[in-house]
Amino acid sequence: MHAIMEKAARGFAVLGGMVLSGLIVLTCLSILGRMLNNVLFSDAVQGLAPDLAATLIASGVGPIAGAYEIVEAGMAFVVFAFLPLCHLHGAHASVDIFTSALSDRTQTVLRVLTALVFAAVVTVITYELAQGMMSKQASGQTTFILQFPVWWSYAASLVAATGWAVIAIYIAVARVVEFASGTPILPEQAEPDR
């Protein structure tokens, strides 16, 4: 079971990483286009080769229209896709100097409670995101420049958010079973990296 969860979380992280890389390349291309466009419109190029400049500009050398919107929509998916791995590895920032003084039993109980509340919160977030998606779908709202429906990007995020909710519920159930049976299921938490 844990191996499947690990695989799924890693899959989401790689997917998110690939989308992030895509957004990075897109942004760089847009900057390049804008700079070339500025050069083509400059006095020097307009004086030397006006025809060439006009052809290139007409063929679409310029900033990518709506790159900003794609980055925003994509980034929401990236963050949601990154959350399952963070959650599974217990990489959320927390302060543990005070609890380390508590007894093992108290610490375990706290951990179970936190995992349960966390799972509930993530489920609510995912559910409300779905509600949000449906209201965007109903209103037919589109983005300003590219005119694509806003609910599309909500839907992409929702897929990843569902993965996050599944992982959060898995962690909570595992913590409860661990507590009831006394045998560890989840590996010891690794050193947090940030």
Added chain:
Amino acid sequence: MTDLAIGVISFPVLLVLIFLRVPIGLAMFLVGLVGLTIITGDTSVPLARLKSETYTTFSNYSLSIIPMFLLMGHFATLGGMSQAVFKAAESFLGHRRGGVAMAAVGACAGFGAICGSSLATAATMSRVALPELRRYGYSGGFSTATLAAGGTLGILIPPSIVLVIYAILTEQNIAKLFLAAVIPGVLAAVGYMLTISIYVRLHPDAAGTKARVAMAERMKALVAVWPVLLVFVLVVGGIYQGWFTPTEGAAVGAFGTGLIAFRAGGLTRLTLADSFYVTARSTAMIFFIVLGAAFYNGFLALTQLPQDMAAWVGGSGLNPWTVLVIILVFYLLLGCLMDSLSMILLTIPIFWPIVQGLDFSFVSMVELQSARLADLIAAGTDAPAALLAQAQSLLASGQELSRDMTREIGLRGVSDGALNRINIERTAIWFGILVLIVVEVGLITPPVGMNLFVINAMDRATRITETYRAVLYFVASDVTRVILLLVFPIITLLLLPL
């Protein structure tokens, strides 16, 4: 119970949850959610906010700088840049007394110029520098302390992720904050090197010696760091010059370092997936805290607590410097317990309205008018030369120009409102840099500083108590620097044009 009372109670409740090891983002989210429910009397308002707020928080264009910078730092390591920077610093400084440790600090500063996180810088440089330090006979505690302190340069020297968050919270210009961090960052590196040279004089057996490196070899090592320099100049310079937005700059940096890593053969399918995993964990952690903070701060704003507190401090007649010092001491104490990002997200929405109301009068009307007059003359004006000369002599003698006179000359941007805006901006930038440094001191303060644990875990042979003892010298250097920056705001504000 009034809304204000609920707001006041929420803070200790939040702290208790955090100290019970509830993830910081979750704690803020919960308290915000429950608080909103109590105030509005029903769950529909907070839940309705959730419909779109999670999505809009995660898709914030300015915040997308964060995963890009994180990926960039990882690519830089894969491209061997951490190694190259350390080798170059070592070839120049290594033969001095304590020189290898100085080189480690220099390398941290260099790597900090392409990496925006403190722990990442500390961990990355340790992998490179710790073995070298031990090889040349540097004592364990001294080595780990040097690297833990050096790591804090990563967050100070731009680009810095925490500064990005601060800029968004206080609605300031990211480029100006980056620029303002440069001098304090260099000052920090120099301070640490001085600390090292004092330490090795007090503890002569803490450091071994290393042979001098020939000039030709030094040059070779220096040439090898060109990619670091190129990326830094392109990203920070480009953002400041207005060639691109901070997010675009981060994309250029990530792309550039990715290319360098690929060319150096460090980027394979396996390492790429690994970079994604590390970036994923850090990005998700940061964004979840941002989400929790957005909820908590939304609730606080409804209770009017930040505004009321600011009004109370403003009306109390307290000296602005006293208020500032109290806030900084608070940060220093809390910084020992919490990471800098969570702390800034948690407290800036409360403290910034207070600090914004304090009057430090960085710029006077005479200075502003002089600067604008110089701009006007440089740009060319058809105002009579005699009038301009009269205005210049008035300003030189410290007198303000009258409104009629500024109108006659055609001087723009010299209203009281403009002056106020400039002063608030300078306060925001100066305060931001001070807070950033103070919370970073927390990262290396025994017994809880997080950098100390990360580095100590990499050197099993060294007891943590040895690290504690040595790091106190660096903490002293930090405190000295904070006092310097506090007493002389001009150090931070020098590079900012009026």
